[in-house]
Each structure stands twice: as C-alpha cells, then as structure tokens.
Amino acid sequence: MKPVIFGAFEINQVNLTSQGLWAHPDQTTYRYKELDYWTSMAKTLERGGFHFVFLADSYGYPHIKGLTKPVVFEQAVEIPNNDPMLVIPPMAAVTERLCFAVTASTTYEHPYANARRLATLDHLTGGRFGWNVVTTSMSVVSELFGKELIPHDERYARAEDFMALTYKLLEGSWDDDAVLVDKERRVYADPAKVREIHHHGPYHRSDGYFDCEPSPQRTPVLFQAGLSEAGRSFGAAHAEVVFLQGRDTDLVRRQVDDIRARAVKAGRSEGAVKTVTTLSIVCARSRAEAERKLDEYLAYVNYPASAAYYSAMTGIDLEALEELDPDATFSSIQTEETRSSVARHGDEKLREAADHILRYGMRELIVMGPPAEIAERLAEYVEATGVDGFLLAPFTVPASYDEFADEIAPALRDAGMLAEQPTGTFRESLFPDGGPRLPESHPAHAARASGAGVV
Amino acid sequence: MKPVIFGAFEINQVNLTSQGLWAHPDQTTYRYKELDYWTSMAKTLERGGFHFVFLADSYGYPHIKGLTKPVVFEQAVEIPNNDPMLVIPPMAAVTERLCFAVTASTTYEHPYANARRLATLDHLTGGRFGWNVVTTSMSVVSELFGKELIPHDERYARAEDFMALTYKLLEGSWDDDAVLVDKERRVYADPAKVREIHHHGPYHRSDGYFDCEPSPQRTPVLFQAGLSEAGRSFGAAHAEVVFLQGRDTDLVRRQVDDIRARAVKAGRSEGAVKTVTTLSIVCARSRAEAERKLDEYLAYVNYPASAAYYSAMTGIDLEALEELDPDATFSSIQTEETRSSVARHGDEKLREAADHILRYGMRELIVMGPPAEIAERLAEYVEATGVDGFLLAPFTVPASYDEFADEIAPALRDAGMLAEQPTGTFRESLFPDGGPRLPESHPAHAARASGAGVV
Numbered sequence: 001m002k003p004v005i006f007g008a009f010e011i012n013q014v015n016l017t018s019q020g021l022w023a024h025p026d027q028t029t030y031r032y033k034e035l036d037y038w039t040s041m042a043k044t045l046e047r048g049g050f051h052f053v054f055l056a057d058s059y060g061y062p063h064i065k066g067l068t069k070p071v072v073f074e075q076a077v078e079i080p081n082n083d084p085m086l087v088i089p090p091m092a093a094v095t096e097r098l099c100f101a102v103t104a105s106t107t108y109e110h111p112y113a114n115a116r117r118l119a120t121l122d123h124l125t126g127g128r129f130g131w132n133v134v135t136t137s138m139s140v141v142s143e144l145f146g147k148e149l150i151p152h153d154e155r156y157a158r159a160e161d162f163m164a165l166t167y168k169l170l171e172g173s174w175d176d177d178a179v180l181v182d183k184e185r186r187v188y189a190d191p192a193k194v195r196e197i198h199h200h201g202p203y204h205r206s207d208g209y210f211d212c213e214p215s216p217q218r219t220p221v222l223f224q225a226g227l228s229e230a231g232r233s234f235g236a237a238h239a240e241v242v243f244l245q246g247r248d249t250d251l252v253r254r255q256v257d258d259i260r261a262r263a264v265k266a267g268r269s270e271g272a273v274k275t276v277t278t279l280s281i282v283c284a285r286s287r288a289e290a291e292r293k294l295d296e297y298l299a300y301v302n303y304p305a306s307a308a309y310y311s312a313m314t315g316i317d318l319e320a321l322e323e324l325d326p327d328a329t330f331s332s333i334q335t336e337e338t339r340s341s342v343a344r345h346g347d348e349k350l351r352e353a354a355d356h357i358l359r360y361g362m363r364e365l366i367v368m369g370p371p372a373e374i375a376e377r378l379a380e381y382v383e384a385t386g387v388d389g390f391l392l393a394p395f396t397v398p399a400s401y402d403e404f405a406d407e408i409a410p411a412l413r414d415a416g417m418l419a420e421q422p423t424g425t426f427r428e429s430l431f432p433d434g435g436p437r438l439p440e441s442h443p444a445h446a447a448r449a450s451g452a453g454v455v
Numbered sequence: 456m457k458p459v460i461f462g463a464f465e466i467n468q469v470n471l472t473s474q475g476l477w478a479h480p481d482q483t484t485y486r487y488k489e490l491d492y493w494t495s496m497a498k499t500l501e502r503g504g505f506h507f508v509f510l511a512d513s514y515g516y517p518h519i520k521g522l523t524k525p526v527v528f529e530q531a532v533e534i535p536n537n538d539p540m541l542v543i544p545p546m547a548a549v550t551e552r553l554c555f556a557v558t559a560s561t562t563y564e565h566p567y568a569n570a571r572r573l574a575t576l577d578h579l580t581g582g583r584f585g586w587n588v589v590t591t592s593m594s595v596v597s598e599l600f601g602k603e604l605i606p607h608d609e610r611y612a613r614a615e616d617f618m619a620l621t622y623k624l625l626e627g628s629w630d631d632d633a634v635l636v637d638k639e640r641r642v643y644a645d646p647a648k649v650r651e652i653h654h655h656g657p658y659h660r661s662d663g664y665f666d667c668e669p670s671p672q673r674t675p676v677l678f679q680a681g682l683s684e685a686g687r688s689f690g691a692a693h694a695e696v697v698f699l700q701g702r703d704t705d706l707v708r709r710q711v712d713d714i715r716a717r718a719v720k721a722g723r724s725e726g727a728v729k730t731v732t733t734l735s736i737v738c739a740r741s742r743a744e745a746e747r748k749l750d751e752y753l754a755y756v757n758y759p760a761s762a763a764y765y766s767a768m769t770g771i772d773l774e775a776l777e778e779l780d781p782d783a784t785f786s787s788i789q790t791e792e793t794r795s796s797v798a799r800h801g802d803e804k805l806r807e808a809a810d811h812i813l814r815y816g817m818r819e820l821i822v823m824g825p826p827a828e829i830a831e832r833l834a835e836y837v838e839a840t841g842v843d844g845f846l847l848a849p850f851t852v853p854a855s856y857d858e859f860a861d862e863i864a865p866a867l868r869d870a871g872m873l874a875e876q877p878t879g880t881f882r883e884s885l886f887p888d889g890g891p892r893l894p895e896s897h898p899a900h901a902a903r904a905s906g907a908g909v910v
Binding site for chain 1: 467469475477478480485488489490491494514515516518523525526527528529530531534535536537538540541542543544545547548549563564565567568571572574575576578579580581595598599600601633634636638641642643644645646649654659660661662663664666667668670755757
C-alpha cells in the first residue's frame with residue numbers, strides 16, 4: 001500500500017462537527033482561547049506523524065428563519081469562534097515539519113489584505129502553509145458585515161475574480177530574484193525586477209506593487225470543498241487539495257473521478273488535485289469495545305444543536321423533517337442553498353440520512369476497532385474510492401491525537417500507509433515531482449508571466 | 456523620579472524610520488520573515504524590562520506624483536512589509552509579561568473582521584494587547600484596495616463610526632457572565648446573556664451577535680497618533696495612549712497639555728490618556744564616543760530614500776525644497792496631506808527641519824552618553840514635557856535591545872524610572888487604579904449598557 005495523506009481537522013471553537021461534544025469529560029476544546037492549547041496540540045500532531053493541520057472557519061452562526069435558537073449558545077454551535085489565522089504562527093514556531101491550512105473567504109476578506117496575510121504566513125511558516133478557499137454561503141454573515149447577500153453562482157464569479165487578483169499579487173509583482181539583501185552594495189531589492197500589477201476585474205480592482213516579497217511557495221497550497229456544479233468547476237481549476245465527505249464508497253469514487261476528469265479538462269494533470277475525506281477513528285481492543293466507546297461519545301451529541309448546525313451549513317431544516325414525505329430524497333428538495341448537500345447525498349432518502357447525520361454528530365466515515373483493523377479498513381476505503389488521504393476529525397482533544405500518535409500511526413506505518421513527514425514546503429510534500437511553486441498548468445502561472453498586464 | 460513607560464517601537468519590515476539602516480553590519484532586520492527573529496526579540500524585550508512592543512504598520516509604500524522611485528526598492532522604503540498581527544501570538548507564547556500593540560486601519564479593514572481579530576489577540580495574549588487606531592492617509596493604498604481616496608476629515612468621521620460599531624461588538628454583545636463552560640449541566644453559555652447588536656451608522660452597518668466571547672480586556676488598550684485637529688479630537692475621545700514626536704520640549708509640552716485638556720473636555724479624567732514619545736538612545740562611555748557611534752549609524756541613512764519616506768508619510772516633498780523660499784515654514788505650506796507635519800513643526804523653517812529630518816533618519820529625540828547621563832536626560836525631558844514615557848526606536852536589532860537590557864535598564868532602575876513589568880492586563884498595568892476594562896467615562900462604556908440599541 002502506498003502512503004496516504006493524514007491531516008488533522010481543527011477549528012478555533014469548542015465543537016468540531018459534533019455539537020455538544022465540548023462537554024465530554026476528556027474534552028479540552030474550551031481552552032481554544034489559550035496559546036498553549038494550540039502549541040501543545042501542534043507538538044502532539046508533529047509527534048503523531050500528521051502531515052498538516054487544517055483549520056475550518058466561518059464568521060457567523062446558525063440563524064434560521066430570522067432566529068438563533070437558545071441551544072446555539074447553550075451548546076456553542078459555531079459561536080463563540082475566534083480567528084484561526086492567528087494560531088498558526090505559534091504552532092509553526094514549535095514544529096519543524098507540520099504543515100498548516102486555514103480557511104479564508106473570497107466573499108468577506110479584501111483580496112489585497114488577504115494576500116498580504118497569506119504571504120506573511122507562507123514566510124513565517126517557511127512554506128508550510130495552505131489556504132482553504134471558501135465563498136461563504138451563510139446569509140447571517142452578510143448581515144454581520146452589512147452587505148447584500150450574494151447569490152451562489154455570483155459568489156463563484158467573484159471568487160474567480162478574487163483568485164485572478166490574488167495570483168497577480170502573489171506571483172506577478174516580484175520576480176524570483178528581485179530580492180538581493182546585498183549589504184555590501186547596499187541594495188535590498190532590484191527595482192527592475194519588481195512591477196506594478198493592474199487588475200480591473202468585474203468585482204475587484206487593484207493597481208500597484210504587492211507589499212510582500214516572494215515567499216517560499218508564493219501562492220499557498222490551495223484547498224477547496226465545494227460540491228455544487230460551480231464549486232466543482234472552481235475546485236478543478238484552482239484547488240490542489242479537495243475535501244470530500246462520505247460513507248458511500250461508490251458516491252465518493254464518482255466524486256473523485258469527476259474532480260480528476262474536470263482537472264484534466266481544465267488543462268491540469270490527473271494527479272494535480274489530491275482528494276481527502278474526513279475520518280473519525282474509534283480505537284479499542286475489540287469492535288464491541290469500540291462501539292461502547294463511540295456510544296459514550298455520541299451521548300454528548302445534542303440533537304437540536306446538530307440540527308441547527310446542519311441547517312446553517314446546508315440550508316436543509318432537519319427539524320422540519322417530520323413534515324416531509326417519508327420518501328423525500330435530497331434531490332427532491334434542491335434549492336439555492338441546499339446544492340452542496342444534494343451533490344453529496346444525491347438520491348439518498350432524507351429521513352434516513354438525517355438519522356445518521358444527527359446520531360453521529362455529522363461524522364460521515366467512522367472506522368472502529370483495533371489499530372491493525374483500522375489500517376485495513378482505511379486501505380480498503382482508499383482502494384474503493386481512490387481518495388489520496390484523510391482528515392482526522394477528533395472526538396476529544398488532545399486524547400484523539402494522542403491515540404493516533406500512540407496506537408494508529410504505528411499500525412499505519414506497519415501497513416506502509418503513513419508517509420515520512422515532509423521537510424520542504426507543503427506543496428513539495430504533496431507533489432514530490434514538482435517544486436515549491438504552482439506548476440505551469442495552473443491558472444496562477446499566467447499571472448507570473450503577465451504580471452504587468454491589465455485585465 | 457516616578458517610573459515612566461518604556462515601549463519598543465517595531466515594524467514588520469527592514470527599516471524603522473531610518474531608511475537605509477537595514478544595511479548596517481549589526482542589523483538583522485532582514486530576518487523579519489522568520490519566526491525566531493520575533494520570538495528571540497520578544498524574549499530580549501522581556502528580559503530588558505520593556506513594558507510593551509508596538510508594531511507600526513501601513514499597507515503601501517512611497518508613491519509620489521504617480522511614481523515609486525527605484526530607491527524605494529533599493530533601500531526597502533516601507534516595502535516589502537508583512538502583516539504585523541501575525542507575529543504577536545508567537546511573541547506572546549514565549550513571554551509572560553510583555554504587552555503588545557498593533558496598528559490596524561479603520562479605512563481599510565472591515566469592522567467585524569477586525570473586531571474578531573482584536574478579540575482573538577486579546578484572548579491569546581491573556582489581555583496583554585493594544586490596538587493602534589489609524590485612518591491611513593497614503594493615497595497609494597486606495598489604489599491598491601481599488602477604492603476612492605477618502606478626504607482627511609471624512610476618514611475621521613468613518614473612524615468614529617468604525618469605533619462605535621467596534622465597541623458594540625467587543626463590549627455590547629456578550630455579558631461578562633454569559634460564558635459558563637458548565638460541563639455538568641452541559642451549558643456552555645447562557646443565551647439570556649448574549650444579545651444581537653444593531654448598528655446602522657453613516658458608514659458601517661452590522662446586525663447580529665459578535666462571534667467572540669468576552670476577552671480579558673474586551674476592547675484592547677487604544678493607541679493613537681494623529682496630530683491634526685480631527686486627529687487630536689479623536690485621540691482625546693478614544694485613545695488611552697497617544698504618540699508624540701519631538702525634540703522641542705516646549706512644543707511637546709503644549710501637545711501634552713492640549714491632549715489632557717481635550718480629554719477632560721471629552722468627559723474623561725486628565726490621566727486617562729498617557730503620552731509617549733519616540734526615543735533613540737546612543738549609549739557609550741563618553742559623549743564623544745556616542746557621537747562617533749551615532750555618525751556610524753547615520754552613515755547608513757540614505758538621503759533620497761529618507762526623502763521618499765518623509766514625503767509618503769507627510770505629503771511634503773523634501774526633494775523640492777531647493778525650489779522653496781529659504782524662509783518657508785511648515786505653516787506656509789499647509790495642505791490636506793501636510794496637516795500632521797504642520798501640527799508637529801508649526802513655524803519651524805522647512806529647510807532647517809528637513810536637514811535634521813534627513814540627517815537623523817527621521818529620528819526626533821536622540822539621547823546620547825553613558826547610561827547614568829541618559830537616565831538624567833530622560834528625567835529632564837519628562838519633567839519639561841510631562842510625557843508619561845518613551846517608545847524606543849532601535850538603531851539595530853537586536854543590538855539596541857540588548858544594550859537597553861544590559862546598560863540602560865540598570866541605570867533607569869537606579870534612578871527609579873523603570874517600573875516593574877506588569878503581571879495583569881495591559882490596561883491594568885497602565886492604569887493601576889482601574890480594572891481590565893475601559894472606565895465608565897470612556898465612550899465604549901455606552902456600548903456596554905445599550906448593546907441592543909439601534910443607532
């Protein structure tokens with residue numbers, strides 16, 4: 001078995017997918033406000049053989065039909081949430097190989113300010129950095145930001161324009177050899193090798209030099225998760241790592257194949273986009289013991305909190321399920337906001353899927369048993385779906401990570417499934433045949449050659 | 456002599472005020488992109504008895520009459536520059552008492568996103584955090600951000616609205632006792648103690664809950680530096696620490712008195728606003744040796760780079776000086792962009808001031824000699840001006856900070872001028888008679904009581 005990717009799925013708040021699990025006795029996520037919560041986690045992840053940690057994020061919280069229910073605050077459903085970028089530098093300071101990916105929205109961040117933050121993080125981490133590009137669907141965020149809600153497809157059009165400007169800034173303003181730091185001659189940078197970019201796009205405009213000198217990767221490794229038609233096209237064009245979620249191996253296989261085919265159609269190589277799926281692990285000496293352990297976790301999942309969370313994420317009001325036709329499928333309820341869920345679940349029956357979603361606290365793939373069996377199950381899943389790796393969603397922090405480090409990682413190594421941790425940039429570790437920069441077949445490349453052009 | 460405040464003046468770029476000094480053999484600022492440059496500095500500052508480190512910032516670079524001169528890149532005049540917020544968490548992670556202040560613009564950041572960053576930093580630092588509020592005058596930034604340039608006084612009107620919204624978010628959405636983290640009862644927060652804010656101001660609009668739970672100080676310690684009429688009024692209303700710069704003790708005394716009088720007029724106490732002035736120290740066994748040492752630093756200051764920097768900061772084109780009447784004063788050239796300089800220099804003759812500005816690399820107060828003499832000079836300056844403290848602008852990093860720690864701090868302690876480093880929040884350390892939150896006389900207080908109100 002060839003090595004697969006293992007990332008840790010994290011968030012700068014107290015619940016990760018399973019709303020209510022913050023209250024588990026082993027859970028320390030309530031310490032998310034403290035620096036040493038993050039630095040300790042980083043050290044554990046590096047010790048555990050993780051390739052990277054991924055920080056999900058969104059402004060806002062569940063706000064359905066004009067209402068945020070009390071359970072949202074009681075169970076801390078997406079609120080409170082802190083800025084995730086700010087915990088990356090201290091985590092990078094205590095690790096040498098662990099990579100980082102963080103979510104930032106093309107709808108709510110300003111492209112110039114965002115690009116400066118990305119470049120700064122790529123510099124500070126020595127190129128161990130990725131950006132999860134999201135367009136932000138939740139309408140509550142538009143109210144918090146005092147802006148009009150942008151329809152789904154227009155969000156992606158804006159995102160395209162945002163990326164075009166971002167590439168010009170990160171790739172097109174400074175030549176690779178512009179910075180000299182020549183103290184003898186007293187020349188910091190060669191003015192002939194720095195140029196203004198001019199971007200006059202449909203949504204964004206910028207004229208001038210980019211503030212930051214070239215960072216190790218320039219554009220960070222690009223992550224993406226959208227499953228709608230517009231989301232898949234965007235991912236196939238730009239993303240280097242795409243998230244999927246699913247128990248149904250056939251459905252995941254089709255999604256993996258679809259993304260690869262779209263990447264090729266977009267002029268990229270089949271291997272240019274890695275796919276990862278979220279994974280929950282329950283490790284125990286026997287399957288029966290693992291089931292008891294899982295039940296103990298799930299006893300903390302709060303049903304109304306999960307329903308509120310699911311509704312906020314997908315636009316599907318699970319609490320209204322009882323009113324639905326028992327045979328209703330995801331496809332039958334497609335609306336502007338539900339597209340991603342429909343793409344994920346297709347013709348699954350809503351009530352059945354909802355039972356699973358709420359019972360398991362939104363976790364899709366859950367693998368249980370002794371470590372060697374877990375490795376075997378994961379190998380089968382990779383074989384069946386073609387995914388390149390997993391994002392481990394912990395039940396409790398730091399216990400789930402310690403368990404991975406102490407129990408799972410050795411079994412994965414025995415099975416040849418856990419790669420050596422990277423030593424170079426994040427991009428080189430994912431694509432060992434390339435360099436630290438995006439390849440020529442990526443749309444960012446055009447910005448490099450024509451940095452001075454007006455679009 | 457009562458203790459005075461000592462902060463370190465820093466920037467996430469290679470030159471600090473003295474353009475060209477990056478090339479000095481002792482200078483390590485070219486390592487600004489590396490995490491351990493910042494963590495090492497933080498440890499040195501804590502060891503050296505500094506109260507806080509202040510990070511200046513602006514997007515953009517000198518761009519005068521449509522042109523960015525080659526010298527700007529050759530001498531790295533404000534470009535490259537990285538995001539300064541991102542270096543604070545790693546510095547906080549390796550220190551216990553050092554406080555932090557960072558610059559963020561009310562014209563170019565979004566108030567909701569900015570408030571989440573501020574709250575996150577106040578959480579992560581345990582309340583050791585301050586925000587330097589700037590409105591950003593450089594027109595090049597509006598071109599980089601694709602926005603219309605906002606005239607000076609309107610920038611301050613926008614800043615007022617920005618602050619009003621910021622206070623509602625940071626102070627008005629969550630009650631002090633809203634967060635319970637009660638695992639037994641499985642209640643994270645009490646929904647009755649969290650409320651939506653509604654802000655419909657002339658420039659900014661936001662409706663909903665603030666994403667972050669209350670941080671130790673809620674609103675960070677507020678810094679401000681504007682010297683124009685609008686800037687002084689803004690500072691007197693909002694700021695807790697105001698920066699001044701000046702060699703002329705009478706002028707600085709008038710500014711200190713003016714700020715105090717304005718604060719009182721704004722309903723605050725005379726001591727509610729601390730004043731600090733930038734300071735350069737040249738330490739040596741004798742005055743003559745110190746002068747040689749200063750000359751050696753100044754030999755690295757690049758005249759055209761300094762002129763470009765000064766023009767960008769102030770709107771005054773020093774390179775056109777030769778064309779001016781030799782008797783021209785700052786007052787005689789007042790324009791929209793030059794107001795702060797005119798306020799600082801009044802009827803000083805332009806040519807004479809320019810000679811000083813360019814020769815000394817924009818450093819105003821420079822104190823030289825053996826440590827005990829330096830302490831004496833500083834005591835005299837405090838006596839003459841009434842300032843509450845200093846911001847040390849290093850010549851070289853880390854040498855200037857090591858010198859402060861090893862030579863100056865002991866002399867200041869002998870003179871009773873260096874306070875014990877704080878153990879609580881930044882605000883409590885500056886205002887020991889109050890708590891970690893802004894006092895009732897501050898405009899933020901109104902947001903606390905009327906968080907739910909619509910403005």
